[in-house]
Amino acid sequence: MKHSYMTHGVCSRQINVELDDNGKITDCKIIGGCMGNTAGICRLVKGIDAEDAIGRLKGIDCNGRGTSCPDQLANALEEALEKL
Secondary structure, three states, X not given: OEEEEEOOXXXXXXXXXXXXXXXXXXXXXXXXXXXXXXXXXXXXXXXXXXXXXXXXXOOOOOOOOOOOHHHHHHHHHHHHHHHO
């Protein structure tokens, strides 16, 4: 299942994730932001359960913004899981 999420409060603009029927992340692309960091985050989460990724990424802050690209990815994954 493919899901697109428009980010809030960060440099990246959009997050596209794909989950299999069991909630495992099969693909991840973050549009905008720090290319090296966002590509690295996506490689790290690919192949793991979305719930595990959410637990690791939720609440990470970027320079006092109250959110970050990893935190926004956690939000995107939560939304995607709701639609499974």
